[in-house]
Amino acid sequence: MGIDKKPLAITMGDPSGIGPEIVVKTLVDRVVDRPVVVIGDPAVIERAIDITGAALSCRILDRLGDFDDAGIGTTIDILPAVDMSEPPKFGVVSAASGKAAYDAVIAAIDLAKTGEIAGIVTAPLHKEAMSAAGIRYPGHTEVLADKGGAERVAMMLANDELRTVLVTIHCSLRDAIERADFDAQLAAIRLAHEGCLALGIEKPRIAVAGLNPHAGEGGLFGQEEIEIISPAIRAAVAENMDVTGPWPGDTVFMQARQGRFDIVVAQYHDQGLIPVKYMGIEKGVNVTLGLPFIRTSPDHGTAFDIAGTGTADAESLRTALRYAARMADARVL
Amino acid sequence: MTPRITLLLGDRNGIGPELIARLLADPKTADSATVEVLGDPAVLDQGIAAAGVSPDPNGFSVTPFTPIEIIETTPGMPTEAAGREMLAMLAEGTRRVLDGKSDGVVFGPLNKEAMHKGGLTHEDEMRYLADVLDFHGTVGELNVLGGLWTTRVTSHIPLKHVADHITVDSVYDATLFAHRTLASAGFDRPRIAVAALNPHAGDGGNFGMEEIEVIAPAVEKAKAQQLAVEGPYPSDTVFVRARNGDFDAVVTMYHDQGQIAMKLMGFAEGVTVLGGLPVPVTTCGHGTGYDIVGQGAAKPGSITNAFAICTAMARARNAEAAA
Numbered sequence: 001m002g003i004d005k006k007p008l009a010i011t012m013g014d015p016s017g018i019g020p021e022i023v024v025k026t027l028v029d030r031v032v033d034r035p036v037v038v039i040g041d042p043a044v045i046e047r048a049i050d051i052t053g054a055a056l057s058c059r060i061l062d063r064l065g066d067f068d069d070a071g072i073g074t075t076i077d078i079l080p081a082v083d084m085s086e087p088p089k090f091g092v093v094s095a096a097s098g099k100a101a102y103d104a105v106i107a108a109i110d111l112a113k114t115g116e117i118a119g120i121v122t123a124p125l126h127k128e129a130m131s132a133a134g135i136r137y138p139g140h141t142e143v144l145a146d147k148g149g150a151e152r153v154a155m156m157l158a159n160d161e162l163r164t165v166l167v168t169i170h171c172s173l174r175d176a177i178e179r180a181d182f183d184a185q186l187a188a189i190r191l192a193h194e195g196c197l198a199l200g201i202e203k204p205r206i207a208v209a210g211l212n213p214h215a216g217e218g219g220l221f222g223q224e225e226i227e228i229i230s231p232a233i234r235a236a237v238a239e240n241m242d243v244t245g246p247w248p249g250d251t252v253f254m255q256a257r258q259g260r261f262d263i264v265v266a267q268y269h270d271q272g273l274i275p276v277k278y279m280g281i282e283k284g285v286n287v288t289l290g291l292p293f294i295r296t297s298p299d300h301g302t303a304f305d306i307a308g309t310g311t312a313d314a315e316s317l318r319t320a321l322r323y324a325a326r327m328a329d330a331r332v333l
Numbered sequence: 334m335t336p337r338i339t340l341l342l343g344d345r346n347g348i349g350p351e352l353i354a355r356l357l358a359d360p361k362t363a364d365s366a367t368v369e370v371l372g373d374p375a376v377l378d379q380g381i382a383a384a385g386v387s388p389d390p391n392g393f394s395v396t397p398f399t400p401i402e403i404i405e406t407t408p409g410m411p412t413e414a415a416g417r418e419m420l421a422m423l424a425e426g427t428r429r430v431l432d433g434k435s436d437g438v439v440f441g442p443l444n445k446e447a448m449h450k451g452g453l454t455h456e457d458e459m460r461y462l463a464d465v466l467d468f469h470g471t472v473g474e475l476n477v478l479g480g481l482w483t484t485r486v487t488s489h490i491p492l493k494h495v496a497d498h499i500t501v502d503s504v505y506d507a508t509l510f511a512h513r514t515l516a517s518a519g520f521d522r523p524r525i526a527v528a529a530l531n532p533h534a535g536d537g538g539n540f541g542m543e544e545i546e547v548i549a550p551a552v553e554k555a556k557a558q559q560l561a562v563e564g565p566y567p568s569d570t571v572f573v574r575a576r577n578g579d580f581d582a583v584v585t586m587y588h589d590q591g592q593i594a595m596k597l598m599g600f601a602e603g604v605t606v607l608g609g610l611p612v613p614v615t616t617c618g619h620g621t622g623y624d625i626v627g628q629g630a631a632k633p634g635s636i637t638n639a640f641a642i643c644t645a646m647a648r649a650r651n652a653e654a655a656a
Contacts, residue, residue, distance in 0.1 A: 170533075170536070170539075170540055172531045172532075174496050212491050213488070216491075222490075222491030222492060249592075250589050250593050270567075278576075
């Protein structure tokens with residue numbers, strides 16, 4: 001089967017959180033048709049196997065390669081990137097955990113940059129733990145963009161029914177309106193286009209949401225649609241992309257869900273996140289666009305409150321792994 | 334006392350008459366209220382024919398109301414005459430409640446263009462009705478879907494003006510208004526969530542200060558009035574929680590915030606409540622469906638829900654009057 005394909009890497013995430021548990025739960029079945037290697041601390045993964053009661057054993061790799069079909073569903077292949085001496089306590093912020101999670105991500109980035117792996121799926125890390133370890137990045141995306149050498153990255157949020165790319169992300173609504181200029185619109189449209197191609201969608205139908213109620217109602221409720229968004233759409237159409245809009249924000253997601261569009265470019269965080277979360281928070285996945293390699297992640301955090309109980313739901317990480325595999329297949333990696 | 338509900342056919346050129354016909358054909362309608370149809374009997378007959386239903390004539394009464402001498406039905410067309418008829422019908426229906434002849438009004442979809450042609454000078458039918466009824470208090474539209482009510486602090490304004498309109502007073506007023514309207518629909522102590530303005534509810538001030546400086550103080554002010562209010566909550570999860578039954582109402586900060594979620598929940602079933610008026614008035618969340626008029630394809634989910642909510646409001650109003 002897919003044993004000759006390049007492996008996907010899953011980073012273990014913050015070892016005080018649910019990351020290792022959901023990694024183990026994900027790998028009890030054959031989720032994707034290619035090898036999967038876990039990057040992290042073997043002792044942390046061993047503990048997660050105990051907690052979840054999974055019928056899996058660890059196989060520690062010295063290097064990538066030597067995957068074998070027989071191991072899928074019975075062994076977890078681990079590439080040790082971290083040695084914590086002993087697994088940390090659950091549910092508390094610790095510098096050691098922050099550093100371990102970060103080191104695993106860095107190891108994965110190195111493998112992705114040299115082309116040894118097809119892509120990275122990241123289990124959740126904790127930004128305060130990283131900060132406690134003196135690591136200045138606020139999250140995964142910034143680490144990946146910086147170490148991966150990307151100029152402009154964007155998040156694509158996807159679930160089974162809907163995909164969306166945000167023009168602006170983590171800023172106040174006031175700032176979002178300021179930042180959603182022509183360049184930001186066009187960049188988001190291009191990344192949406194590339195993101196769909198990466199998922200194997202051949203001629204992506206891109207819808208751009210308006211900013212104002214009723215997409216401005218012809219200028220009555222705001223000028224941004226006329227002055228900024230429409231010109232950016234025209235520029236994208238001139239680049240041979242199938243882009244329409246600006247569509248009213250309150251109906252465009254419904255239309256996308258009905259299959260009329262492959263992706264929606266949302267103007268601000270909540271415009272895209274309300275529909276994505278409403279339609280299935282547990283199955284949401286983040287895809288980072290603009291990196292020189294594939295990266296996906298689940299749409300949730302470290303869940304310190306339930307870490308170590310073995311109850312965490314792995315569905316989002318499984319979906320993230322599936323998306324990564326789909327993108328790797330589309331690129332024939 | 335069984336509430337008396339007046340049904341208005343809405344725009345005669347839209348799907349309103351068919352929807353009212355379907356509502357009348359539903360045996361549950363006559364069980365929950367004493368129903369009268371106010372309007373042109375010929376238009377009701379057209380609606381019954383289009384819907385292909387045969388409502389029990391004992392289940393409702395017809396109060397003929399033909400304010401315009403000669404009026405043609407022109408399906409799918411917004412006409413001046415139909416607009417005048419809609420305005421007259423709304424005024425007459427609601428006045429009947431104030432006169433003690435009815436307890437609430439449900440109307441079929443209206444067409445704004447036709448009403449403007451017919452002489453509407455107000456922003457919408459809600460302001461028109463407030464004027465007709467000589468009512469000067471706060472009015473506001475609420476959307477109801479699947480048991481969840483939403484109202485908003487700002488509505489049809491550019492998004493860049495929204496933050497300037499989010500004040501302690503405006504958020505508090507919208508919250509109090511939501512509380513009172515739900516109470517008027519029979520909720521004992523409605524559980525209200527107030528949505529945040531910024532992503533992650535401002536992330537402790539990293540993504541905007543409005544939650545800390547404005548919305549939280551408004552929520553505290555409402556709590557001090559013994560209202561069951563919580564928030565501000567991130568808007569991308571507040572609707573998920575509401576769907577799970579945590580809240581009866583969500584107060585939203587801007588138009589799309591509530592509308593995105595409501596439309597995903599099921600656009601076709603939504604109800605609009607004209608809140609604040611001295612008369613219970615509800616209608617469909619959808620429009621006149623000009624493209625499907627007369628085909629019998631229009632679904633009655635929304636009008637049925639509008640009727641149920643109006644009936645609950647009328648019952649609560651009667652109970653209050655009796656107390």
